[in-house]
Amino acid sequence: MGLVHEIDYGTKPSEAASLVTLTIDGVRVSVPEGTSVMRAAMEIGTQIPKLCATDMLDSFGSCRLCLVEIEGRAGTPASCTTPVAEGMVVHTQNERLGKLRRGVMELYISDHPLDCLTCSANGNCELQDMAGAVGLREVRYGYEGENHLDSVKDLSNPYFQFDPAKCIVCSRCVRACEEVQGTFALTIAGRGFESKVSPGMEESFFESECVSCGACVQACPTATLMEKSVVEIGQPEHSVVTTCAYCGVGCSFKAEMRGEELVRMVPYKDGKANHGHSCVKGRFAWGYATHQDRITRPMIRAKISDPWREVSWDEAIGHVAAEFKRIQATYGKGSVGGITSSRCTNEETFLVQKLVRAGFGNNNVDTCARVCHSPTGYGLSQTFGTSAGTQDFDSVEQADVILLIGANPTDGHPVFGSRMKKRLREGAKLIVIDPRRIDLVRTPHVEAAHHLPLRPGTNVAMLTALAHVIVTENLFDEAFVRERCDLDAFTHWAEFAAAERNSPEALAATTGVDPQLVRAAARLYATGGNAAIYYGLGVTEHSQGTTAVMALANLAMATGNIGRVGVGVNPLRGQNNVQGSCDMGSFPHEFSGYRHVSTPGVRQAFEVDWGVSLDAEPGLRIPNMLDAAVDGTFKGLYIQGEDIAQSDPDIKHVTAGLAAMECVVVQDLFLNETAQFAHVFLPGSTFLEKNGTFTNAERRIQLVRKVMTPKNGYEDWEITQLIARALGYNMNYAHPSEIMDEIARLTPSFAGVSFDLLEREGSVQWPCNETAPEGTPVMHVGGFVRGQGRFFVTEYVATDEKTGPRFPLLLTTGRILSQYNVGAQTRRTANTAWHEEDLLEIHPHDAEQRGINDGAWVKLASRAGETSLRAKVTDRVAPGVVYTTFHHPMTMANVVTTDYSDWATNCPEYKVTAVQVSPSNGPTATQQDYADLGRRTRQIEAVPAE
């Protein structure tokens, strides 16, 4: 096993269909028109020396190392900026070229420290390689002249250092920041000899606008920008391609290792979701995997007030089985259940739901998608026939109009956000529907055509107003509707949408948005070319979350923006495997592949395969489990990799439910908030310690590969298997590939999926079966999965969470770039440097009225509860709206959120809570009590020395 090296062709590929034939060093080669000479040479295995060129970036032509001779042309053009031409004859090496290149290299090296033996890039330095490639044997200029060798290192970034002494000013870092990441945080300051890479206005990296995506570090050909982990550990000796365990983009990474020590994570250029890009989380925030807080031995306790007692795996598993058997014998078969994790693999998720259905004998299984994208599943299945987004990420490159609603990709899905920005810089138009002025509304070289800053909770009114314009101004695609959709349903919907009460003018009082702005946005969406919808939890986490998803589907169908590249309806999934956990049958009413448990043929197939009879009735959802626990009918819960005591709404109710149970089993990396209420703690494994697959937001199934031994002793699927066996239900998998084989056997949309296929193809998007053996990048091409697309009437119903004199402001919640979900992972990394606490964003007008200064402690109170945090006064939020994140448990943001939920799926209404904000002196008594509780319930009994 060695390092995985992707080929660097030097320049980007040409998309042209027509081929050009040329001769390079006597070899004829045909390449697409527009290809550079450098790339054409690499296609036949000839690597022309280069420093400023890399195929992740546009050609630049500055280093003058890639000079070639072309017969019939004067001079020695740079091969990176010279396109091929028919009949061209190229020579990449001769005495003249060699001399020129050595001359260039001499100049570079004359101002470069000659500390190769102690340099962190030693063995992996392009400058070193090129010195060798051009045959540099001497530097005639000496080293005594003016130079940059005393330049001071910038160590401000937690993850990488900048050593300007080693910089050759090739601009790769600057171009990567611009072209790949789209942040424009770097520039070349000064001219001539004074030229130097500068973050922002000559600030440090940490103080600048740099988002620490790592693109500059990756692009750097020297040790100028280098991961601190490489500086500390040394160069890696082997690498393994795996999939990131953070957001739903599903970036491919090379885990670069020395033995079992992770040296760095480098985005994999051949990864089809990220194409070699990354964000600060996936690239750098993996230190949690070896954090001292990790629990690696199983623990049990009789009462949650007792200290934890470390036990053997046998004792822990035996205790779980005994307790669940006792509870079921006492309270009935339906008194226990399980929660699968969107952070775990498909195979692990499949096994937990199998344990519940086959081992517990009921359907009380649910997943965290309940609290995020369950409305997507239901809404898109009803309208299109499939519970998933319609496109691959690459599709955005052909979008002309992007309608972004309730999502903040530059923070939540940064790698896709960068691709979106790239398309917008190329000229696509952007419509943002969001209460906040998210970064994409105005960011370097990107400005939204329209920002509709609607009041929280009025998505359905807004989307129906857009539909009104499309219908009444005859902007819909009648031919598409007639050919692809249920015409009766369309007619019914169109009559509804056209009603005057649904006009932008009539709904302006509800949405708070200028009707002319709404009309302009509707016209742009309907007539601007390929129009693609991207949305996030700002759509789903409402009492009308499902209705809003349906309203988005209505818009796409009405305008014919579905079923081809560049269009579609695309949910941006929050966690790495939300799509997969839903696909795997994590919901209480359906088996894998979204088939209801009451469907006889389907259930029978599972019964035959699993050798048990299965319950035909739907089980309890997470909120229903908690209700039933408080009600006394639900007593035991197995939770794999979720932290419902932090992430779920109305925490008082959640913790009351947990506290009412007799056996709560938490399987996790850390003693999380939920573990405070647990009786058994089973230590889990990280994504670096397991094999399996994740499925990202574009339905792409990708391999997760084990790069180190699980510190807890077992991969998570093995723990589930141990529980099943202890309960008397036999599971005998030797490897997750066998679980995937079972998934494929029982799930039509996965019928063609296997680990062998994934090894071969790198990844595949479901459906993958006989009719689509290589997967399905774009869905509903030529027809909808359900047959005819179905329009639904989307009557706006105001939430019952109302503002009033006591609670006059609306709280909405979200996430920030550097932190992830409940923060269990990212809080245990240096990412806290960017976000050490949750803040409450409040508009200057609202702040002034309340006497609140920036940075001051404020009390945030709702009908559900109250908490305190610091204020950030900003006009990013509209007057009347406040915003916070929920990455830190002590913020207790979900003490404030209510238990209102989506009508169809019970997805909580996180995005709308009526609140009041007032000055405070610090944390509330509840927060202090909670901190005390955490200290008490996390105590671990000392083990006597042997």
Add this chain to the structure above:
Amino acid sequence: MSPDDQDRKLVYMANQIATFFNSADDEAVSSIEAHIRKFWDPRMRAKIIAFRARGGEGLTDNAAAAVDRLSREVASA
């Protein structure tokens, strides 16, 4: 959560479902009933049926009619 609170919550949920399907005209009641049957655990269905049997105060007309259909289905099973 008291039994009354549980009932209130189920009534609220049933009415929410009914509100969405009200636009389905003739199919409204059957759609509401189908949604509840498809997604609610049996103990939740039993609770709402029992609540309806006690008068079903607070259920909207269509929600009440859907629960009646559920009730008949259980009786005939």
